[in-house]
Structures are given as C-alpha cells and as structure tokens.
Amino acid sequence: MSLRATGAxxxxxxxxxxxxxxxTRTPAADRAVDTLPPELRDATILGREIxxxxxxxxxxxxxxxxxxxxxxxxxxxxxxxxLVVRRIAVVSDSAMVTVAFRQPRGRRVASCEANxxxxxxxxxxxxxxxxVCASASGALARYEVAxx
Numbered sequence: 001m002s003l004r005a006t007g008a009x010x011x012x013x014x015x016x017x018x019x020x021x022x023x024t025r026t027p028a029a030d031r032a033v034d035t036l037p038p039e040l041r042d043a044t045i046l047g048r049e050i051x052x053x054x055x056x057x058x059x060x061x062x063x064x065x066x067x068x069x070x071x072x073x074x075x076x077x078x079x080x081x082x083l084v085v086r087r088i089a090v091v092s093d094s095a096m097v098t099v100a101f102r103q104p105r106g107r108r109v110a111s112c113e114a115n116x117x118x119x120x121x122x123x124x125x126x127x128x129x130x131x132v133c134a135s136a137s138g139a140l141a142r143y144e145v146a147x148x
Contacts, residue, residue: 040143042101042109047131047145049084049099050114051122053077057088057095058116068095091115109133112143122147 033044056077060069068090069075079086080102087098100111112133121129127147134140 039108039141040145042107043112043131043133043143044145046084046099046101046109046112046133047114047129047143048148049081049086050097050112050131051118051129051147053086053088053097053099054095054114054116054118057097058119061095066093068093104136108135109141109143110136 033041036044053072053075056075057069060075061067069088070090072079072086072088075088077086083102085100085102087100089096089098094115096113096115098111098113101107101109104110110133112131114129114131118129118131128144129147130142130144132140133143
C-alpha cells in the first residue's frame, strides 16, 4: 500500500471518529421513537443524549483519578448541538447532566437531567432508566426511557 493510500485511509478513519452522536442513530431507531406519544418521544430524545454524556463523564472520572469533569469542554464535547443544548454541573463529586431542546416550541418536554445513577439503573433494568424532565411550563415529571 502506498503512502498516499495509507494517508487517505487514516484521514477517513479520523473523519469517521469525529461524527456527532446523533449521526450514529439508525433510521429504524428514529422511526421507533417517532411512534411514541409526544411526551415520551421528547423525553427519549433527550434521554439518549443524556445517557451518552453521563457515560462519557463516568469514563472521564475513571481515567482522571476520581475527579468528575468540570465542563463539557474537558470531555471534548460541544455544549451546542443542532437540536439540543448540553450542560454539566458537579454536585457532590458526581456529574449532573442537563440537556434541553434549543427550540422548545412545540415540544411537550423542554429539558431533562440525570447523573451516573442512570448507568446502573439501565444495567439492572433491561436498558431502561428514569429521568426527571421539565415541561415548557416548568412542571416536573419522571419518565422511563430506553438506553440507546
């Protein structure tokens, strides 16, 4: 294999690793979410994003001698995505992740939050975990969603 071909393969591999997590969803998974009731659909979209962020925060903590990440930037994640806004806060040495829709108009659920507890809950509950979510009016509710 020539040097040029090796370089091209490395470039393709690097570009593939830079994809946004939302681009890894399959069309079948998106169709399954679309069939859910509006509240559960919104909570599931936010919950999948939260699950990935909490998982990465737990990985960060494990590889940084028990220190939770202080910001998304430390984890190499942007706070803004095309559909959502991501936030992280450290509460009692645990990362609390909040994800909100950038455009909440027309959504039944505006934002959801969770911490590392959802990883254990999903492992013990067949991939399902619960989130605390806020509606556009500010009312809080708990939703059970499936991990991606």
